[in-house]
Amino acid sequence: MSQSPESPPPNPGPAPAPAGPGAATSARPPARNPGTALDLAGVQATRVNAAAVASRITALAAARPVAAAVRPAWLMRAIACTDLTTLAGDDTPGRVRRLCAKARLPLSPEAQTALGAHRPLTTAAVCVYHGLVETAVRALDGTGIAVAAVSTGFPAGLSPLPLRIEEIRASVAAGAREIDVVITRAHALTDNWSALYDEIAAFRDACGDAHMKVILATGELGSPTRVARAALVAMMAGADFVKTSTGMEKVNATLPAALVMMRAIRDYHARTGARVGFKPAGGIGSADEALAYLVLLREELGPEWMTPARFRFGASRLLGDIERHLDLTLTGRHASPDHFALG
Numbered sequence: 001m002s003q004s005p006e007s008p009p010p011n012p013g014p015a016p017a018p019a020g021p022g023a024a025t026s027a028r029p030p031a032r033n034p035g036t037a038l039d040l041a042g043v044q045a046t047r048v049n050a051a052a053v054a055s056r057i058t059a060l061a062a063a064r065p066v067a068a069a070v071r072p073a074w075l076m077r078a079i080a081c082t083d084l085t086t087l088a089g090d091d092t093p094g095r096v097r098r099l100c101a102k103a104r105l106p107l108s109p110e111a112q113t114a115l116g117a118h119r120p121l122t123t124a125a126v127c128v129y130h131g132l133v134e135t136a137v138r139a140l141d142g143t144g145i146a147v148a149a150v151s152t153g154f155p156a157g158l159s160p161l162p163l164r165i166e167e168i169r170a171s172v173a174a175g176a177r178e179i180d181v182v183i184t185r186a187h188a189l190t191d192n193w194s195a196l197y198d199e200i201a202a203f204r205d206a207c208g209d210a211h212m213k214v215i216l217a218t219g220e221l222g223s224p225t226r227v228a229r230a231a232l233v234a235m236m237a238g239a240d241f242v243k244t245s246t247g248m249e250k251v252n253a254t255l256p257a258a259l260v261m262m263r264a265i266r267d268y269h270a271r272t273g274a275r276v277g278f279k280p281a282g283g284i285g286s287a288d289e290a291l292a293y294l295v296l297l298r299e300e301l302g303p304e305w306m307t308p309a310r311f312r313f314g315a316s317r318l319l320g321d322i323e324r325h326l327d328l329t330l331t332g333r334h335a336s337p338d339h340f341a342l343g
């Protein structure tokens with residue numbers, strides 16, 4: 001198993017996606033990744049050429065941008081694929097309820113109509129710490145918007161394993177339909193792939209019917225090869241999504257890390273037929289960044305991944321910037337930076 005970012009598919013530029021704004025905000029993937037046995041030889045054989053990754057990302061930046069005519073549809077797709085997140089020490093039930101109100105109505109009905117949305121637009125999920133899961137579940141009741149909980153001693157993931165597993169179970173019992181788990185980085189950093197596999201498999205078992213996103217903390221893994229190997233191990237252990245970052249590392253989501261993870265997802269799909277989702281998270285705050293990730297996603301994994309079932313942004317600030325962009329499209333005037341503060 002090897003990645004070959006040095007030979008990317010031809011770059012067609014971002015052909016306008018019939019984004020179907022507001023489409024399918026159901027947060028549940030159509031089928032889960034059952035996982036496989038740990039293929040240690042396959043993991044160890046995986047190597048990534050960092051220079052080739054960099055050159056692919058440079059080429060992407062130089063390609064033509066998403067055409068102005070279809071930017072609103074792409075940006076509404078970004079909203080539909082967002083896990084609207086608050087993960088702060090001073091989170092309160094009131095803040096989470098306001099965030100949930102924003103998740104239910106990320107753009108005004110008038111704006112949605114003017115932008116051509118075919119059905120009501122919502123975010124895919126609201127992502128909170130365990131202690132606020134019940135508040136979010138109540139606030140989102142009847143909407144179909146999932147509550148995602150960060151569990152397993154987020155963000156460092158260094159609490160005792162039984163406590164991390166218990167935290168997952170508690171979040172599921174409280175109503176979380178999605179669980180974002182963090183890996184023990186030391187397992188990846190010491191090439192202890194079997195320990196990493198066992199840990200993630202135990203997390204998956206504790207998740208039960210809740211879908212599991214595995215956070216690799218790519219900024220702490222040291223090399224793209226290690227990112228690719230960790231992503232593969234996570235998928236073999238049953239990850240429904242692989243996610244870049246907690247938002248708390250010094251380096252969070254990056255396009256190079258995203259490319260490496262998308263290629264790992266592609267490899268895994270080719271080997272098993274399972275379509276694992278991808279979630280870039282941490283530090284993604286602008287509409288232009290969101291478009292860059294969506295273009296990369298479309299080129300690397302194809303349009304069938306451009307759905308909340310297989311793609312999410314983990315973001316606390318992104319929605320505000322997308323709103324400003326869409327407002328500019330509609331009014332021709334720039335809103336003040338704090339006009340769309342929440343989200």
Ligand SMILES: O=C[C@H](O)COP(=O)(O)O
Nearest residue numbers: 246247282283314315316
């Ligand atoms: O999982 C999501 C991240 O924690 C969000 O990070 P952010 O606050 O930098 O957008």
